Amino acid sequence: MALMVKIRGVGLSARIRPLQTASGRALFCLLLLFVGASGAMAQERDVKPQDGQSGFGTIKFSGLLQAWYSSGDAGFDDTFRIRRAELKFTGEALRQLNWTVMVDPAKLLSQNTNVNRARGILQDGFITLSFHQRLNLNVGRFKVPLSLEGLQSSAGLDTERALFISDRARGGAYGDVRDIGVMAYGPLTDQLDYQIGFFDGSGDTRNELRNEQKAVAGRISYRPTFLPGLQVGTSSVRGNETTIERSRRDRLGADLLYLNGPVTLKTEYMTGKDGSLERKGYYAHFVYRLTPNVESILRYDTWDPDLSRESTAVSVTERDYIAGFNYFMHGSHVKLQFNYVRKTFEDDIVAPFNLAVLRLQTFW
Numbered sequence: 001m002a003l004m005v006k007i008r009g010v011g012l013s014a015r016i017r018p019l020q021t022a023s024g025r026a027l028f029c030l031l032l033l034f035v036g037a038s039g040a041m042a043q044e045r046d047v048k049p050q051d052g053q054s055g056f057g058t059i060k061f062s063g064l065l066q067a068w069y070s071s072g073d074a075g076f077d078d079t080f081r082i083r084r085a086e087l088k089f090t091g092e093a094l095r096q097l098n099w100t101v102m103v104d105p106a107k108l109l110s111q112n113t114n115v116n117r118a119r120g121i122l123q124d125g126f127i128t129l130s131f132h133q134r135l136n137l138n139v140g141r142f143k144v145p146l147s148l149e150g151l152q153s154s155a156g157l158d159t160e161r162a163l164f165i166s167d168r169a170r171g172g173a174y175g176d177v178r179d180i181g182v183m184a185y186g187p188l189t190d191q192l193d194y195q196i197g198f199f200d201g202s203g204d205t206r207n208e209l210r211n212e213q214k215a216v217a218g219r220i221s222y223r224p225t226f227l228p229g230l231q232v233g234t235s236s237v238r239g240n241e242t243t244i245e246r247s248r249r250d251r252l253g254a255d256l257l258y259l260n261g262p263v264t265l266k267t268e269y270m271t272g273k274d275g276s277l278e279r280k281g282y283y284a285h286f287v288y289r290l291t292p293n294v295e296s297i298l299r300y301d302t303w304d305p306d307l308s309r310e311s312t313a314v315s316v317t318e319r320d321y322i323a324g325f326n327y328f329m330h331g332s333h334v335k336l337q338f339n340y341v342r343k344t345f346e347d348d349i350v351a352p353f354n355l356a357v358l359r360l361q362t363f364w
Helices: 021-040 103-111
Strands: 003-007 012-016 056-073 079-094 097-103 122-132 137-145 178-187 193-197 215-222 230-238 249-260 263-274 276-292 296-304 318-328 334-345 353-363
Touching: 079 103, 122 178, 178 215
Parallel strands: none
Antiparallel strands: 003 012, 056 079, 056 353, 079 097, 097 122, 122 137, 137 178, 178 193, 193 215, 215 230, 230 249, 249 263, 263 276, 276 296, 296 318, 318 334, 334 353
């Protein structure tokens, strides 16, 4: 069975064949069962979870579980995957002191042999001090304030994050990175929010990194009163000085988000340097809610991991064209997503290929 996808405006027409394998056909049958069951699920009433009682203060438990199925051509191996299994605990010890701990056991299933997988289970672990409505302080390990989409909750994503964030194999670590440090944040006015912090590094370091000079990261976002639903922002990281162990990493980006009824528009532009390598990436993202339960998605995403050359698979510019949908089976708590991705590369240094991704997630 094949699907034909056409995206007007980019001149793209491609045939997807994710259902020609036995596993693909079986998954398609499961998809039909999920859609049929969602009618009954939608009739259930949401019940607000109760706080758990502990020996000291109160504790809330939330989480996210995502199961993926990916299929493609050009030798891509069809695969099932537990992409995320986030377990989050938050608590209030005092009226002005809260804490957050989040782990993701799915990291144990990573096929990346270059990292200590067990060490990577801990995602967040920080204490929040609230001194004033406009001044809060995080201390511990948490997300560096870089990139609009990088700070967005994984449960609310329509696609995989931008290439400049998700293409880690080719230097794409320009958002959704965590580090140990201290950060002040809050609203300066009703329209202007700020985040500024000092960190051990520019992302994904843990207790081992010791240095005198810290990385500085900040983000501001502004919502003008003349156009409700619009938000513009900018974020930046000034990395640690270059050492024998690692190069200095700097980042600078700008973003825009517009929400108006059924329409969501989102775009970002990100630049940076990793040692002598200069990189850039950007995307444009469009969502239209067709019905209360269905959203359509169109997206263009590009990433150049090395502005100085286009010669190898490591340095070549990638351009992705994405179409898909979200199907909300039980509000935001149960969601089915489908993305078709056409991956292309400058001068065909890497052969273009098609990818289909089906995601089922529950969020509580």
